[in-house]
Amino acid sequence: SELLTSVSRDIARLSAQVQQLVGASDRAALVVEPELLARCQQALVRQDVSVDLATEVVRAVRRDLSDHALVDPIAVRDAAASRLARRLSVTGPLRPYADASRVVFLIGPTGVGKTTTLAKLAANLAIQQHRVSLVTADTFRIAAIPQLQTYAEILGIPMEVAYTPADLTQIIARRPEPGLILVDTPGRSQYQDAQIDELAEFVAAAPRRTVYLTLSAATRPDELAETAQRFGRIELDGLLFTKLDETRRYGAVASLAAELGKPVSYFTTGQNVPSDIEVADAGQLAARILASFVA
Ligand SMILES: Nc1nc2c(ncn2[C@@H]2O[C@H](COP(=O)(O)OP(=O)(O)OP(=O)(O)O)[C@@H](O)[C@H]2O)c(=O)[nH]1
Numbered sequence: 001s002e003l004l005t006s007v008s009r010d011i012a013r014l015s016a017q018v019q020q021l022v023g024a025s026d027r028a029a030l031v032v033e034p035e036l037l038a039r040c041q042q043a044l045v046r047q048d049v050s051v052d053l054a055t056e057v058v059r060a061v062r063r064d065l066s067d068h069a070l071v072d073p074i075a076v077r078d079a080a081a082s083r084l085a086r087r088l089s090v091t092g093p094l095r096p097y098a099d100a101s102r103v104v105f106l107i108g109p110t111g112v113g114k115t116t117t118l119a120k121l122a123a124n125l126a127i128q129q130h131r132v133s134l135v136t137a138d139t140f141r142i143a144a145i146p147q148l149q150t151y152a153e154i155l156g157i158p159m160e161v162a163y164t165p166a167d168l169t170q171i172i173a174r175r176p177e178p179g180l181i182l183v184d185t186p187g188r189s190q191y192q193d194a195q196i197d198e199l200a201e202f203v204a205a206a207p208r209r210t211v212y213l214t215l216s217a218a219t220r221p222d223e224l225a226e227t228a229q230r231f232g233r234i235e236l237d238g239l240l241f242t243k244l245d246e247t248r249r250y251g252a253v254a255s256l257a258a259e260l261g262k263p264v265s266y267f268t269t270g271q272n273v274p275s276d277i278e279v280a281d282a283g284q285l286a287a288r289i290l291a292s293f294v295a
């Protein structure tokens with residue numbers, strides 16, 4: 001019975017030790033797990049991802065990963081990137097023979113790179129032997145017509161000027177099918193409702209159209225959202241972001257796309273025509289945003 005007492009004493013001691021160890025590891029997990037997720041959330045917010053989206057992503061990561069993986073920065077980063085990518089949609093490249101894409105409009109604020117981007121798109125389509133032509137509805141800014149005309153001449157493709165929506169209707173009717181017509185538009189301030197209405201009339205002249213709101217990725221997140229909201233008076237098929245080379249923070253782009261539920265079409269990354277353009281890829285964007293986490 002002395003033996004029995006001794007054994008049960010040992011069992012009690014061991015079980016206390018086990019309890020202690022379990023408790024310690026619980027506490028460790030409690031400290032480490034939220035810390036890494038909090039750091040991930042901070043990294044997202046520092047990249048200009050909205051607090052709401054960052055929180056949503058991190059909560060999803062917490063559900064996705066085992067306790068073991070949640071203390072691994074690489075696993076957390078990759079899970080966050082994949083969750084973020086799932087919140088983004090993309091259009092894929094322009095499809096020259098899709099019915100809806102007969103006419104492509106790039107619209108947006110002044111100086112974001114609409115004309116340059118249109119030239120890049122036209123050049124890449126022409127290189128792929130697709131039939132493509134250019135129209136400018138920018139009869140407002142000095143030298144806007146020769147700017148597009150120059151690109152058209154270099155590319156050896158037709159270019160016409162639409163002074164009115166009726167002009168545009170006629171130009172479209174004259175262009176042979178199949179073939180894409182890319183329309184350049186004057187830069188408009190998002191705060192000038194009358195200018196945006198005028199733009200809407202040009203857009204309405206092409207029923208089979210694709211409209212991409214063109215925005216500089218180097219714009220403040222709140223300005224981006226405000227601009228998208230105001231241009232949203234025109235039905236948008238997607239977002240196109242320019243000047244990714246002029247910022248190191250890509251989160252506002254992702255937040256805006258996720259918030260609007262609009263697909264992203266292209267990114268431009270410099271002034272070179274036709275090379276500095278890429279078809280938007282959700283996974284790549286998410287990876288860029290999360291590259292600063294676990295540096
Ligand atoms: N760094 C950088 N510059 C760009 C990019 N895209 C365009 N630009 C430059 O931005 C400037 C304005 O480009 P435009 O294509 O004329 O812009 P826009 O939107 O047509 O301007 P408006 O017609 O006046 O509204 C030019 O100097 C372009 O070379 C880009 O992706 N990165």
Ligand SMILES: [Mg+2]
Binds near residue numbers: 116138184186187
């Ligand atoms: Mg222009």
